[in-house]
Amino acid sequence: MRGVMKALTHTQIHDFNEKGYLLVEDALSPDDLNPLIAEFEEIVDTGASELYGEGELDSTFKTEGFDTRLAKITAQSPVVFQKLFSGAHTGPALFELLVNPKLLDIAESLVGPEIMCHPAYRVRPKLPEHARTLVPWHQDAGYMEPDCDSVLQLTIWIPLIDATIENGCLEVIPHAHREGVFRHRSVKARLYLDIPLDALPEAEPVIIPVKFGSVLLFTNLTPHRSIPNTSNQVRWSVDTRYQDASKPTGYQPEAGFLARSRLHPEDVITTPEAFKHIRDTHQPGPGPQRWAEEEIHNA
Ligand SMILES: O=C(O)CCC(=O)C(=O)O
Structure with a gap:
């Protein structure tokens, strides 16, 4: 049996525990990420051809790159964006990334050897000046039932192009993950929960550009947001x-799966087909109703 896998150094683990986030540079290689980019490019390409055929687009925007094409398409039709955004996509390359041993080794350093891939993974093609993908201040715990506030749910945030200040990388509030769950607002007609300014911790936020291949780690109690995408x-x-x-x-709304286990290796999900089956056949339970809905005018 192999020994305990520690992909992170003691210093990195200490930093993560102190600040509530950690940038891990060059954690992944292009070979780890390119299959997923190809999977998304194919969906974008097929979607563009179909929409063009149906007269919904005035071009297939074939000459645009991975980093611009979906924006051009979505300006005329939301259909392709909707296929990819959030937890809708269940393709094989996404599964291979979710269970990439380099990511699981990082996770093992922080959550131990029995690793659940949490139901809420998200694909975010964050478009220029687009409210649907502009995520305000929150802690991930705000979206979960309170019974897991004290469980470390480790987010690994993985850009598929360099995430910069211009194109809307993340901003985090350091050291605030030890202060419990802050008040979040749930506002009708708003897509996301947010921590109102008067409930935000005082510490100075830090904007964190993340290069392709690097990943950002944070906890479910780390306040964070994504900043506006002012690029094209x-x-x-x-x-x-x-x-x-x-x-x-x-x-409960979506299904997670066992990604690594020494105690129950027979229950580990090892194929993209099994992953897709679990996602597709899950009977969604109710979403957490943690915050009473508020009416807010002009806020
Ligand atoms: O990627 C983003 O823009 C937001 C990410 C986020 O809020 C999260 O991962 O919890």
């Missing part, structure tokens, strides 16, 4: 969450 690029990223498999995930 699509800031593609995937965020995936890992936790101790014996603890509650606090999230």
